[in-house]
Amino acid sequence: MSQETDAIATVPTDLFIGGRWTQARRTMPVEDPSTGEVLCEVADADPQEAMAALDAAAAAQASWAATAPRERSEILTRAYDLILEQRERLALVMTLEMGKPLAEARGEVAYAAEFFRWFAEEAVRIDGGYMPAPAGGARFLVMRQPVGPSVLITPWNFPMAMGTRKIGPAIAAGCTSVIKPAAQTPLSTLALADILVQAGLPDGVVNVVTTSRSDEVMTPLILDPRSRKLSFTGSTPVGKHLLGLAARTVMRTSMELGGNAPFLVFADADLEVAVDGAMQAKMRNIGQACTAANRILVHRDVAEEFADRLTRRMGELPLGRGVEEGVVVGPLINRAAVEKVHGLVRDAVDRGATARLGGEPVERPGYYYPATVLTDVPRDAELAGTEIFGPVAAITPFDTEEEAVALANDTPYGLVSYVFTRDLNRALRVSEALEAGMVGLNQGVVSNPAAPFGGIKESGLGREGGSTGIEEFLETKYVGIALPS
Structure with missing residues (x-):
C-alpha cells in the first residue's frame, strides 16, 4: 500500500x-x-x-x-x-x-x-x-x-x-x-x-x-x-x-x-511587513479561514506599490496537491467552494475591479482555484460583504484614517481586524475604534492557544x-x- x-x-x-x-x-x-x-x-x-x-x-x-x-x-x-x-x-x-x-x-x-x-x-x-x-x-x-x-x-x-x-x-x-x-x-x-x-x-x-x-x-x-x-x-x-x-x-x-476581516495598511506602514502579514492573513489554509483577510484596505498613496508587491508574492506560490512538498495553494474543500469563489471574483470584475493575477478556475482533477489578486475593488462588490473563503486578495484604496475605520466597521461581523502602521498613536487609536474581538497589529496571525479567541456582533x-x-x-x-x- x-x-x-x-x-x-x-x-x-x-x-x-x-x-x-x-x-x-x-x-x-x-x-x-x-x-x-x-x-x-x-x-x-x-x-x-x-x-x-x-x-x-x-x-x-x-x-x-x-x-x-x-x-x-x-x-x-x-x-x-x-x-x-x-x-x-x-x-x-x-x-x-x-x-x-x-x-x-x-x-x-x-x-x-x-x-x-x-x-x-x-x-x-x-x-x-x-x-x-x-x-x-x-x-x-x-x-x-x-x-x-x-x-x-x-x-x-x-x-x-x-x-x-x-x-x-x-x-x-x-x-x-x-x-x-x-x-x-x-x-x-x-x-x-x-x-x-x-x-x-x-x-x-x-x-x-x-x-x-x-x-x-x-x-x-x-x-x-x-x-x-x-x-x-x-x-x-x-x-x-x-x-x-x-x-x-x-x-x-x-x-x-463567520468573519469579514478588514486588513488596513496605512501610508506609514512598513510595506514589506504589511505584505508578509497579508500573505499570512490571506493565504493561511488557502484562504479558507474565518480569520482570513477578506477586505484589504490600503491607503491610496501606497496602494499601487502594495498591490505590485503582493501580486509578485502571490504569483510565486506553487499550486498542486497538498501532499506534494513545496505546494502552497492546495485545493478548496469541494466544487461548490470553487464555484462560490469564482462567482465573487466575476462579480467584482464586472463591477470594475481589475484581476492582476489569477481569476479563473484551474482545469485539473480536484477543486482548485489559483492565487488571485484584485485591485480597485468597488465597495459594492459582493465579496465586500461575503466571506470569500478562498485564495483571493481583494484590494480597495482609502484616503483617510476615518474612512478606513468606517469601511472596516461597515459589516455585521466582528471577528478580527488587522492594522499595519508605524505610528504608535494611530495603532492604539485605530485598534480601539475597530469593532472586532481581536486585532492583529503589524501581524497577520492572531490565533494562539494562550489568547482568548472570539468575536463580537454576528x-x-x-x-x-x-x-x-x-x-x-x-x-x-x-x-x-x-x-x-
Whole structure:
C-alpha cells in the first residue's frame, strides 16, 4: 500500500461511544479534494446512534466531574505528547481529507496539541472565593463546577485544532462531551479520539458522532435537557439556528461564527511587513479561514506599490496537491467552494475591479482555484460583504484614517481586524475604534492557544483559548454560610 493509503488505514472509522468503537447502520464517503476520489467510508450516524453517545456522556458525567484536577491534567498532557509523536501521520491524514499543504497540516497538528497542553495547565487552576458578608453574620463561598455534558460541533477547515480547542477545556473543567466533526473531515477527529484512548481517558468522557445529516442528528441532543453546553464553530446562519434551539432549554452556548476581516495598511506602514502579514492573513489554509483577510484596505498613496508587491508574492506560490512538498495553494474543500469563489471574483470584475493575477478556475482533477489578486475593488462588490473563503486578495484604496475605520466597521461581523502602521498613536487609536474581538497589529496571525479567541456582533459569543477558555465550561455556585456572632 502507498504511504497515503497506510495513513488512512490507521484511523478508526466507526462511531466512538462510551469508550468503544461502534459500527453504525450506515456509512458515508470521505473525499480527497485534491483528486475528487473517495478516501474511505466512515460511520454515518442516525439520531438514535447519536443519542446513545449522549447517554454515555451523561452516564460518565458525575464520575468525571469528581476526578481530581491533576488526573485530568495528566491525561491531557499525555495526549499532547502523543499528538506530537504522531505528527507526521496526523498531518498526512489531515491533508488527504481537507487538502491543505503538508507544511500547514504539520503546523496545525502542533497548534492543536498546544490546546491540550494549555488546558492541562488550566485544569489545576480552577478556583473560587471566600469572603465575609459586608453586613457581617455570614460568609460567602464561591465555587466553580463543570457545566455538564457538552455538545461540540466543529468545522472542516481546521479539523484537528478546532477539536482540541473544544475538547481540551471540556476535559479540563470536568465536562463530558459529544463531538460532531464536519462531514467533509471526520478523520482528524476520529484519530484524535483514538489518541485520547491511548492517553487513558475514561470511557464516556469524549464521544464522537460522525454524520452527513447534522441537523436531523444533532437537534435531539441539543434539545435534550441533559445537554448543558453547546460549543459551535461554523457559519453565522447555522449559529443563529443553533442559538434558537439552545434557547429552548436555556443552554449555555459559545459560538465562533463567520468573519469579514478588514486588513488596513496605512501610508506609514512598513510595506514589506504589511505584505508578509497579508500573505499570512490571506493565504493561511488557502484562504479558507474565518480569520482570513477578506477586505484589504490600503491607503491610496501606497496602494499601487502594495498591490505590485503582493501580486509578485502571490504569483510565486506553487499550486498542486497538498501532499506534494513545496505546494502552497492546495485545493478548496469541494466544487461548490470553487464555484462560490469564482462567482465573487466575476462579480467584482464586472463591477470594475481589475484581476492582476489569477481569476479563473484551474482545469485539473480536484477543486482548485489559483492565487488571485484584485485591485480597485468597488465597495459594492459582493465579496465586500461575503466571506470569500478562498485564495483571493481583494484590494480597495482609502484616503483617510476615518474612512478606513468606517469601511472596516461597515459589516455585521466582528471577528478580527488587522492594522499595519508605524505610528504608535494611530495603532492604539485605530485598534480601539475597530469593532472586532481581536486585532492583529503589524501581524497577520492572531490565533494562539494562550489568547482568548472570539468575536463580537454576528461573529459570535464567548471565547476559546486563553485563561477565559475554560470558563465557558464552568458554572459559578455561591454558598451563603450563616456565622452567628
